[in-house]
Amino acid sequence: MEINPTKILSEAEMHYQKAKKKAREIRSFYINLGLFCVLIPVIIGINLSFVPQFHWFWLSILGWGTGLAFHGLATFNFRPFVNSNWEQRKIQQFIKEDLEREQAAKYFEEQ
Template identity: 25%
Template structure:
């Protein structure tokens, strides 16, 4: 097995990626529990003539879920949004702009 130093660039990038994945999983757990709780509260507050299948009860889970889906794509699909190439180009651009002054 290869000896990996904590100062190694690959190690630091892998560590950063693991933190992003962990953050995504925590967001999914929070999403599930909060939305179950909110749907439960909405169900308890229903009046006799209402049904749980009204659109207003699912707006929050839907839009929050769409945001979570996009966040998952950013975490698991490298370069999906402002990827590595963009970062390198932006760093070079900022360095060139700074050298002009």
């Protein structure tokens, strides 16, 4: 069995790029989380200083917190309904369908 060094290098490069992308996603989430933790108290302070009778800061917490939660779920691959097994099954299904279409097209071309 012959080993192709360019293929190994390209696979290593592919893994590096995937890991780099994942690290950037995690960094982006932590920046978002940090800004949330710093700015929400500022927003609360502004709200309570200028309009203490109406607590609109809850809308900011709810909106940004929901976005932050979804960002975290996506970053750390928590997808209870669409997980990697589902994704792999769908990929296999699409490959199988494509192969069947190609075989049917070849069959009709021969006739």
